[in-house]
Amino acid sequence: MxxxxxxxxxxxxxxxxxxxxxxxxxxxxTADLILLTLAAWSLHERVTxxxxxxxxxxxxxxxxxxxxxxxxxxxxxxxxVIARLLRRRVWQTPILAMILITxxxxxxxxxxxxxxxxxxxxxxxxxxxxxxxTLPSLLxxxxxxxxxxxxxxxxxxxxxxxxxxx
Amino acid sequence: MNRLxxxxxxxAVLVIFIVGLLLLxxxxxxxxxxxxxxxxxxxxxxxxxxxxxxIHDMITxxxxxxxxxxxxxxxxxxxxxxxxxxIELQQRISEAQVLYxxxxxxxxxxxxxxxxxxVIGRDTNPFISYILIDQGSDAGLRHGMPVVTNxxxxxxxxxxxxxxxxxxxxxxxxxxxxxxxxxxQVEASMTASVTGELAxxxxxxxxxxxxxxxxxxxxxxGSYPANIFIGQISSVRKRESDLSQTAxxxxxxxxxxxxxxxxxxxxxxVDLNPLxxxxxx
Numbered sequence: 287m288x289x290x291x292x293x294x295x296x297x298x299x300x301x302x303x304x305x306x307x308x309x310x311x312x313x314x315x316t317a318d319l320i321l322l323t324l325a326a327w328s329l330h331e332r333v334t335x336x337x338x339x340x341x342x343x344x345x346x347x348x349x350x351x352x353x354x355x356x357x358x359x360x361x362x363x364x365x366x367v368i369a370r371l372l373r374r375r376v377w378q379t380p381i382l383a384m385i386l387i388t389x390x391x392x393x394x395x396x397x398x399x400x401x402x403x404x405x406x407x408x409x410x411x412x413x414x415x416x417x418x419x420t421l422p423s424l425l426x427x428x429x430x431x432x433x434x435x436x437x438x439x440x441x442x443x444x445x446x447x448x449x450x451x452x
Numbered sequence: 453m454n455r456l457x458x459x460x461x462x463x464a465v466l467v468i469f470i471v472g473l474l475l476l477x478x479x480x481x482x483x484x485x486x487x488x489x490x491x492x493x494x495x496x497x498x499x500x501x502x503x504x505x506x507i508h509d510m511i512t513x514x515x516x517x518x519x520x521x522x523x524x525x526x527x528x529x530x531x532x533x534x535x536x537x538x539i540e541l542q543q544r545i546s547e548a549q550v551l552y553x554x555x556x557x558x559x560x561x562x563x564x565x566x567x568x569x570x571v572i573g574r575d576t577n578p579f580i581s582y583i584l585i586d587q588g589s590d591a592g593l594r595h596g597m598p599v600v601t602n603x604x605x606x607x608x609x610x611x612x613x614x615x616x617x618x619x620x621x622x623x624x625x626x627x628x629x630x631x632x633x634x635x636x637q638v639e640a641s642m643t644a645s646v647t648g649e650l651a652x653x654x655x656x657x658x659x660x661x662x663x664x665x666x667x668x669x670x671x672x673x674g675s676y677p678a679n680i681f682i683g684q685i686s687s688v689r690k691r692e693s694d695l696s697q698t699a700x701x702x703x704x705x706x707x708x709x710x711x712x713x714x715x716x717x718x719x720x721x722v723d724l725n726p727l728x729x730x731x732x733x
Contacts, residue, residue, distance in 0.1 A: 301573075303576055304572075304573030304574060304575070304576060304584060305572060305573045308573065308574035308575065308576060308578075309574055311578070314578055314646075314647050314648070315578055316576075316578045318576065320576075347576050350573070350575070350576060350584065350618075351575050351576045351577050351580075351582070352575055352577070352580055352582045352610055352611070352618060352620065353575070353576075353577040353580065357577075358576070358577075396579070399577050399578075399579045399580075400579065403579055403580075403625065403626075403646070406626055407626075408625045408626050408646075410579075410625055410645065410646045411645065411646075414645070414646070414647060415579065415646050415647075418646075418647050419578050419579060419646065419647070423578060
């Protein structure tokens, strides 16, 4: 069930991301809906089908983007590993965990993007990139983290219903 | 005989009385009398009529209110539909204006063949500047084809699928465009920063650069056709100790609000990679 809904949901989110979200930048930074969705999904305690979602999200983003294939995928995988580790430790405060994962995920993803540019031989100003791209993206991601978490949590509870206590 | 006379007399008196009354009425002599007698009647009738209408309204108005509310809802629905139509038509006008501008541009350069495409998305990675367009190899688009608007150079095709393509903008940090200044014919390479700022790099200090100089593609390198408008120099960075100077270029294309583009399909980019010598191992 979880894997079945992953494809349409992540495809719709990818389309929404490229068609709308990327056209609404703050300075030069943009929010990453796929990252937020995967973070929220990974943090949910009952969710077991995580890696398929991560793989699919990474492939979809890589397919539409000119970024080297490995960068988004590795970023999502690393973020998910941290989210799963964090889930076991601070699961009582999922909102805090979501914000922390969003913070780390954004930096990891942008670090990989910058690494990919560096490998391609593109010279760029680190401070300018941080101030004009990464920090605005982080702010947008943190602003969207709570609503995305709420929606994805509802979805996760629908997909993985809890056991009734009699 | 007496009875007959008596009847005739009564009739005559009656006629005279009626005629007299009529004459008095027509002459206006009975108006005060009429007023005195009719006013109470009119007052009573008015009171009765107003009470009747109040009762009638009390009974019938709820039906009217319901009907009016229904009608109001219908009209509001119509207004909403019309507003939606107005917005749609305004959007079509906006699209049509863009397409007319592109058409004018295409007509002004009849030697080129164009395919018009709409911009449908932007790259997820904020460090690079790519757009997605809704025409692909089915429309004859190939890798490397230049992309322009009526304002100037946009970029070139980076990847193609059957129904779509990805365009590397000239504002992408990995993009290099060989350009020349229209006024002095000085040639240079134009690159971009990760934030999309265009700059002419490594221009010899002997070359004269000034604010407002028009930048065109030079055609060198075979990546872009020559003489496509790019923008103007907005500032020059030149220091005495430097071996070269740098100029910031203000592009004429609004890359943020890009809606439609033209792909030049009869230009075949030259791949210089085989000609570039590789270091011997």
